[in-house]
Amino acid sequence: MPETPKQISAEIVTVGTELLLGHLIDTNSAFLGEKLAEIGINVFYKTSVGDNEERLINVLKLAGTRTDVIIITGGLGPTVDDITKNAVVKLLNRKLILSEKVLEQIRGMFSQIKVKMAQNNLSQALVPSGAVVIENGNGTAPGLRLQNEEGKYFILMPGVPREMKKMTEESVLPFLKETFKLEETIRSRTLKCFGLGESTVDEKINDIFTASTNPTIALLASHTEVKIRLTSKAKSTEAAEEAISRVEKEILRRLGDNIFAVDEGSMESKVAELLKAGKLTLAVAESCTGGLISDKLTNVPGASEFLKLGVVSYSNQAKERLLNVPPTAINMFGAVSKQVAVEMALGVKKLSNADISLGVTGIAGPGGGSEEKPVGLVYIALSTPSGMQVKECRFRGERIKIKEQSAQTALDMLRRHLLGN
């Protein structure tokens, strides 16, 4: 036995023509990838193949030569286009044998839900010779585990997520951990950054990126954030967390308040947390964001503690009558202007007696733009006890992307203010 345990690799194979046609998005393989990584198994490939026996056999044959564990989901149902079991039987030269035990379980399942068992469910009780049956606590198709001549494992599970997940957690992961004596754990943490572009983030932390092998670092950018994901592999959860924290500290030092959340945290949950901590209340006047800021904030449980009022003043009439925006401001500077954003923030603050307010006005498009004021031009005003800030932004993209960037930027201004910047 070598002293350092061999790196165990895996391939995930998902079976079903609907996956290739894009009618079904493959979330099973994401779940499996995450779970395998956590016990220290490296997924090297994910392959999706249709309900075609020849191609499936070829995919499985190749998989058996390039990784140690092949996890296959889908195609175990009772219908004719469920071909996975037969493909494995042919590839590994097995026979199908009726398992009385599996048959009993399937019968039990049907009588429990008071449904008559269809004839084709019988086929689900046929088990390849030499296969170990993995019990399905949530359905009729049992999972199967087989080995090829080189000892590579083929693990077959149904494609129904609820069934596959239960089997994975209860049988497959414990089996793999024990069989391969996996002692290493993988942990990851995601830092979310706003206010710096992907390449700037890259430049600022590139040397850490290159130097750090544990944790490894990956960047992922979207229009509302740059994610920095730290992934560490270690002998224990504690050691992995410690390795992550060490690098996280250095990244935080360099990127500072541009990091707004960690892992599942969001911009709105951070803002909610800071408002609650400061016992501050908020009111929001939205034009181009159309309610998105309020919607995001009220996705956070307990938003009623701080959100006093939201006004979607899409019309000039609402801006003037309800928010008291002077008609002269609209006439002189236009509804999309610094001045109107400020008046909106002041108006909604007065109306609600909130401590802090936001006013957002802009052109989300696709229409309504001009050379002077193009689509994507957005003004955000933040009124706080210490004064007023206004920001002019020029966003790109489609209407909904512009709304999202506007909302994220407004919440970020508020976050930075609450942090005392």
Next chain:
Amino acid sequence: MPETPKQISAEIVTVGTELLLGHLIDTNSAFLGEKLAEIGINVFYKTSVGDNEERLINVLKLAGTRTDVIIITGGLGPTVDDITKNAVVKLLNRKLILSEKVLEQIRGMFSQIKVKMAQNNLSQALVPSGAVVIENGNGTAPGLRLQNEEGKYFILMPGVPREMKKMTEESVLPFLKETFKLEETIRSRTLKCFGLGESTVDEKINDIFTASTNPTIALLASHTEVKIRLTSKAKSTEAAEEAISRVEKEILRRLGDNIFAVDEGSMESKVAELLKAGKLTLAVAESCTGGLISDKLTNVPGASEFLKLGVVSYSNQAKERLLNVPPTAINMFGAVSKQVAVEMALGVKKLSNADISLGVTGIAGPGGGSEEKPVGLVYIALSTPSGMQVKECRFRGERIKIKEQSAQTALDMLRRHLLGN
């Protein structure tokens, strides 16, 4: 030349370790699978591989032997872990050459958004010898098209969905259709149903389901709709559309106004269309939905034509002072009650002079529920020139799901009213 055109096959390769780790769900390949199917190209395999050059080269090498077209997304960014271009250069024995034209485009992109171009963006202007550049209208990484010695096409696109989708629609699909003289077309149409459960829909159209082979029919249910997808294959777009329309007509006859939209249409776009057609204006008072209804409506271009005002009256104070909800109504019946929903609708209507208004109040959870008024209890009031309707709903699921069901139900009440029901 053979008389029947050869079946063209494709493999989709998505690149990125985050896909294997399950940190990112691969929606790109679903989009590509659907689009390729529409022009009659059969996707035989989808493969995901990590940011590992050797494994990527092997995957691409194999792909080049088993299908005619290989579409690769991801790994074209400016950072060190973007390895796709180099892998293709090595596999196909090319050289990287600086393209002045691409460099100009990247520079233009940066100056347009007033961001300084980072040094590493230069690498995106390096193009493999013999490659055709595919313009990226939405980002800095250009797409690339190359052929191997057997004439198989390798098409590289960035992993950012917005960039990849635009390139696919505008360049890749037209190129493939022309190059392979593709004449068979697959068309599909999705009917969206609200107000009937999945099993009821199934019962009502099950016989059509079983009898129809062209189009085929598939059902897909979520918490806010049941989708009915009709897919037809034919020699021409017209023939495919005609086959779909024939079956659609019968489904519409049976499900009637429960079908609220087709394809990309949404509940909010239907409501917007009906409001505009009737030259009617709307105001919305939202409590538990927290701005989601306004947000959805303002996702529709031109919402300013009908949306006069949205009020997010999360606090009782806002309900009372701004919407004029009588404090006695809140004290006697509670903020979540039929009476308060009605008063909210009346209040926002008066405030805005809109023709129609909605008032929504409920308990989105996770806290705030009681035995008498559990989480998921929601009241929706619709005030129209012809009177007031109120609906009591009991939704299940988490906070955000409850918000979404509430918004969808409110918009559906409005839609049915506008249809004259």
